[in-house]
Amino acid sequence: MKRNFKAGIAFLVAIALSGSLAARQNQLPNPGVLQYVDPTIGAVGHLLEPTRPTMHLPNSMVRVYPIRKDQLDDQISYFPLSMYSHRIGNLFSVMPYRNAKQPVRATSDLEKTAPHYYTVALDEPGVRVEFSPAERSGFYRFTATAVAPVKLRIGVINEGNMTLTGKRIITGTEQFKGMQAFVYAELDTAVTLVQRKDPQAKIIFLETNAAVVQFKYGISFISIEQAKANLQKEIPHWSFDQVKNRAAAIWEKTLGQIQVAGGTAVQKRAFYTALYRSYERMVDISEYGRYYSAYDHKVHTDKRPHYADNWIWDMYLAQEPLHTILDPEKEGDKIQSYVKMYQQSGWMPSFALVFGDNPCMTGNHAAAWMADAWFKGVRNFELKKAYEGVRKNSLEATLLPWKNGPRTQLDSFYAVHGYFPALRTDEKETVAGVDPFEKRQAVAITLQQSYDDWCLSRLAKVVKADKDETLFVKKAGNYKNVFRTDKGFMWPKDSEGEWIEPFDPKFSGGLGGRQYFTENNAYTYNWDVKHDLSGLFTLMGGIGQAEAKLDQLFREDLGRGKYNFQATFPDATGLVGQFVMGNEPSFHIPYLYNYMGAPWKSQKRIRSLLATWFGDHLFSIPGDEDGGGMSAFVVFSMMGFYPVTPGIPVYTIGSPVFNEMSIKLSNGKIFTLTARNNSETNKYIQSAKLNGQTWDKPWFSHDDVIKGGKLELVMGELPNKTWGSKITDAPPSAMQYN
Numbered sequence: 001m002k003r004n005f006k007a008g009i010a011f012l013v014a015i016a017l018s019g020s021l022a023a024r025q026n027q028l029p030n031p032g033v034l035q036y037v038d039p040t041i042g043a044v045g046h047l048l049e050p051t052r053p054t055m056h057l058p059n060s061m062v063r064v065y066p067i068r069k070d071q072l073d074d075q076i077s078y079f080p081l082s083m084y085s086h087r088i089g090n091l092f093s094v095m096p097y098r099n100a101k102q103p104v105r106a107t108s109d110l111e112k113t114a115p116h117y118y119t120v121a122l123d124e125p126g127v128r129v130e131f132s133p134a135e136r137s138g139f140y141r142f143t144a145t146a147v148a149p150v151k152l153r154i155g156v157i158n159e160g161n162m163t164l165t166g167k168r169i170i171t172g173t174e175q176f177k178g179m180q181a182f183v184y185a186e187l188d189t190a191v192t193l194v195q196r197k198d199p200q201a202k203i204i205f206l207e208t209n210a211a212v213v214q215f216k217y218g219i220s221f222i223s224i225e226q227a228k229a230n231l232q233k234e235i236p237h238w239s240f241d242q243v244k245n246r247a248a249a250i251w252e253k254t255l256g257q258i259q260v261a262g263g264t265a266v267q268k269r270a271f272y273t274a275l276y277r278s279y280e281r282m283v284d285i286s287e288y289g290r291y292y293s294a295y296d297h298k299v300h301t302d303k304r305p306h307y308a309d310n311w312i313w314d315m316y317l318a319q320e321p322l323h324t325i326l327d328p329e330k331e332g333d334k335i336q337s338y339v340k341m342y343q344q345s346g347w348m349p350s351f352a353l354v355f356g357d358n359p360c361m362t363g364n365h366a367a368a369w370m371a372d373a374w375f376k377g378v379r380n381f382e383l384k385k386a387y388e389g390v391r392k393n394s395l396e397a398t399l400l401p402w403k404n405g406p407r408t409q410l411d412s413f414y415a416v417h418g419y420f421p422a423l424r425t426d427e428k429e430t431v432a433g434v435d436p437f438e439k440r441q442a443v444a445i446t447l448q449q450s451y452d453d454w455c456l457s458r459l460a461k462v463v464k465a466d467k468d469e470t471l472f473v474k475k476a477g478n479y480k481n482v483f484r485t486d487k488g489f490m491w492p493k494d495s496e497g498e499w500i501e502p503f504d505p506k507f508s509g510g511l512g513g514r515q516y517f518t519e520n521n522a523y524t525y526n527w528d529v530k531h532d533l534s535g536l537f538t539l540m541g542g543i544g545q546a547e548a549k550l551d552q553l554f555r556e557d558l559g560r561g562k563y564n565f566q567a568t569f570p571d572a573t574g575l576v577g578q579f580v581m582g583n584e585p586s587f588h589i590p591y592l593y594n595y596m597g598a599p600w601k602s603q604k605r606i607r608s609l610l611a612t613w614f615g616d617h618l619f620s621i622p623g624d625e626d627g628g629g630m631s632a633f634v635v636f637s638m639m640g641f642y643p644v645t646p647g648i649p650v651y652t653i654g655s656p657v658f659n660e661m662s663i664k665l666s667n668g669k670i671f672t673l674t675a676r677n678n679s680e681t682n683k684y685i686q687s688a689k690l691n692g693q694t695w696d697k698p699w700f701s702h703d704d705v706i707k708g709g710k711l712e713l714v715m716g717e718l719p720n721k722t723w724g725s726k727i728t729d730a731p732p733s734a735m736q737y738n
Contacts, residue, residue, distance in 0.1 A: 004418035033255045034248060036265075036272040039113045042621025043071035046573045046582065047566060049087060051277070051625045053113040057247060058134040058254045058279040059307070062219055066120065067093075071618050075105040076122065079129065080157070081138060081183055082219045084176060085309050085353045086281055086627035088166055091174055091181045092162075093097075094215065095144055095153045096127035100194070100205055109484045114335070115276050116247030121145060127674035132244040136230040136287060137218040139243045143211065149212040152191070155203030162204045164193050170204075170217075171224050177355035179294050184228035185217035188238050214238060221285060221292040223301055223352065254279065257326055258639070262659025262678060269616035272656075278319055282307035282334050285354055294356040296344035305330075305577070307337040308354040313361035314584050314629030316369040321643040322632045324376050325705060327666060331373050332380030339386050340368060347397060347404065348389035359404040362441055362518050363448035364393045364456075371455040372646035374462065376702045387459045391468065394456055394475075399445050401438045401518065404736035408433040410440070413495065419481040420445045422492035422500055422516055425508065439514040443482050443490050447528045448518075450479040453645045455733055456529040476735050479529050483539045488549065491523050492516040506559045506578065511568060519571035523578035524585050525551055531644040533595050533733040543727065547596045551588070554579050554605065574613050574622025581613050581624020587633045588644045594652045595730045599698040600684055600719035603655035606637055607683040610657060614638075639663075640673050640713070641700070645733055649702035652731050655683045656713070669708030677715045684719040688712065 023190065039053035050070040056063040059631060067077045067090065080090035095106070110128075111120040118131045129360050142150045154162055156159060158172035166191035172183040191206040216238075218231030234242055241254060255275055260268065263277030284305045285291050292299050292307040300306075310320075321412070324331045341357070342348045348366050351358040367390040376382060398408050401422065407415075411432055414420050422442035432442055454476035460468035484491035484499055492500040492515075509515040517525050526549070529536040536548040556578040558565045566572065576579030579589065593601035604727065613622040614634050620641035636642045640656025662672045688695040688711040 005161045012439060012495075013180075020419060021024070032287075033272050034116070034252050036116065036268045037115055037251075037255070037276045038273050038616060039065075039073050039115060039276070040618060041270070041273045041616055042618070042625055044618040045070065045624075046622055048571050048573070049624045051621055052087070053118075054083075054280060055113070055115060055118045055131055056070070056133050056280065057116075057135055057250055059117045059281070059283055060133065061283050061285055062133050062136055062138050062656075063280065063283070064118070064131055064138060066111075066118075066504055068105075068108075072309065074107055074109070076108050076120070077105050079131065079140070080219055081185075082181075084181065084355065088353070089176060090120055090157050091176065091219065092172055092183050093153075093155050093157055094140060096122055096125040097151050097153045097205070098125045098127065098148070099151075109276045114248075115251050117244050118706075126149070130240065132240065132247050134234040134243060134247070135284070137216065137219070137234045139235055139240055141240045142215065143215045146182065149208050149210055151208065152206045152213065152215070153203060154185075154206065155201075159202075161200045161202060163200045164191070164204055164206070167191055171227075173224070177294075179288075179297075179355050181221045181294070182222070182224045182227045183217055184220075184224050184231055185215060186231070187215040205495070214240060217340070220287055222290060226290070228288050233288060251276070258635075259662050259664075260660065261617065262675075263344040263657050266616045266639065267657050270614050270620065271524075271636065274450065274614070274631035274634035274638070277625065278322055278628040278635060281315070281319075281627045281666070282310045282337070282352075289636070293341070293344055294354060295341045295349075298344075300340075303334065305333045306340065307334045308352055310334075311351050311360065311626055312349075312365045312369060312628065313351070313363060314626040315632075316365040316372070316646055317587050317629070317630045318632035318636055318643065319582055320369050321325050321372055321376075321646055322635055324373050324378060325665070325702075328373075328378045329380060329666065332378045333379070335370055335373055335386065336381040337718040338370075339382050339389065342389035343385065348386075348393045350404070356405060360402055362401045362445050364390060364397075364399075364452040365448070366390050367394070367455040367459065368646045369451045371458050372643070372649075374459065375647065375649045377706065379480070383459070384463055387456075387465070390452075390456060390459070394449070394453060394472075398433060399449055400433055400435070401441050401445070401514075402435050403433060405433075410434075414446070414449075414478075417481075417497075418446075418475070418478040419493055420449075421495035424494070424500055425510065425515065426719075437514070439510065441514055441516065441518050443492050443516045443522070444518040444528070446482045447479050447490065447525060450476050451529070451531045451550065458647055473735060476531060477535075479532070480539065483536075485539060488540060488545075489522045491522070504559075506556075507565070507568060512571060513569065518585070519569070519583055520580055520585055521569060521572070522576070523556065524572075524580055526553075527589050527592060528585055528657045530588060531647065531733065533592065533645075534736045535734065543596050547568075547593070547598060547601075550589070550592055550596070551601075553577060571623065576609070576612075580623075581609055582630075583620075583701040584626070584629055587630075588642070591642050591644050591652045591654060594644075594698040594724065595733060597725045597727050598721070598729065599653070599724040600700070600721055602652070603684050603719070606654040607657070609639055611680075612632070631735070640675065640711075648737055649733055650699050650731055651702070651705070652699045653688075653711075653713075655685070655715075664703070664705060667706060669706070671698075671705045671709055673713070675715050678713075680713070681717050682715040684716050685723055686714045686716040686720045687723060688714070696724060696726070
């Protein structure tokens, strides 16, 4: 009897494995751009966090990746049913097991990862795992690779319980961060509950008599009933391949909005993987006409999509501007979601996560995001209410990093004196609201708030708040109060108006420079004046001296061993001299030569940075990728242009890596950039035409993009130092910009 059972199982295993292998080999019968995406790129961190090889649909609620240290870790702890926020936490778990005493982690092999499909072989339980996502649901398929039936361990990751109803239905509730998530799951074969007398438990162990077990589920933040409805709406069938093929088609359409020609296979893999990563956040948490908001702890009825989970400090620079081009309607939906959160909670969010605002980092960058979108033609959000919220954050909320709530005495000081006061390194903190680890970050706050207030002045003009416009234009100049002219650096200043001494621009400020800066040193923050570069250059002694200072940034020695430097500045990875490729405040810096009459230097630096730090292997992300923040920089830069100043609807030109790039716009038009004679060595622009007309400016407008313009570049091996060199042709960047 047992021998016959085993023989039958072995036969089923052979059929299942052969079919599964054929499906995997044929998962892209007509491979398009999706073939270039490798979610494992960057999955080993240089110092800090690696990327996660995440399976999901664009901006979808369900996101899944195998839980382990990084891509070099050959043991997997479990597979989540979703994450509730990028890099912060996961919900529910499923894992094959052989017996209850088996170690939690299982050795993995034969792994293949794509945005729409995942498969891996687990040695200890002898099971192959496959997964494919839908928007609010997912589908796992487990196939025995040994002569044994599949067994599953299913549970919650935080607090909560799982329940088996009958033989094939599993429901669960999980509590996390002050809210709940719900799951409704079905199996295609009968299961038996083992080891638990109580059918409700944090973890349940299930046995089957099957060699292949299919497991599909829906996730909800509203109820188990809604989770069931989500599943039945999205995966009403038992065809794993149907789910997989649909996911592949969605990704092909989404990624195929940008087409490239020329370039190397490595460059295409880097580019399309970066584009895929830029779609991880924000996520649509609407559940077919309803959504749960942690901002007032209510379920809302709304036909419009509702988005959560973004880290605005990381995303306003490139990720949101990228999607403003690719899908302006969705961008408006995201911003309107922020507006609704403001209406529900009383504050405009900083990091708008599904469980509420997570006030990380510095600045009021929702103002920058909203201004950028508005001036690029996004109109489907309530501007007056949005302005009301970001204005309140600027004038009534504390500016302290990692804090929410009303102003402190430091904020009152800033309002009067125009800079955030700093402490000397031997002074003890006297203000209760200051986080003991994050410190004051006084110079960074002054700089970033200056920029955000400039963005507010732009919005104030639109809503005809004349007094506000005057106020915010004045506040936008506060960056000048922390520039020490005799030293040529942004410099901390105490409450008496005295410059802090001693101070080393390379190294002072404690871990991460947090007493004065945010994750970087003064060499990076010297250039954090995106809204008034012409004013900054004047402070530096003129364009010539500013250019020499920028040259030196890429050449300046660390002044100490790498061990000491990076122990203090672990976010300062991807170093070129003192330039930091691996952290967001540096993204715009290589493009600043365009503002100095030396665009050829931007072309040189950008090509070098892309080639050095953004390849197609496990180490090809030089810092924390931050769920698309860094990847969007890669997408823009490889296309050949970049939005240096969100809020000014122009793009500065770099050096495209492809011979041709085209963007299919939502209005039906196509923007095309061609680079004739382009190659690894032919990286310098010799001449340009925009829509057939000679073009000598190292920038173009957002209107040129959305009207379906054509930018034609002729490339060469040696720089043309006269192209784009007239200061009068430099991109606009001044507080007086209209």
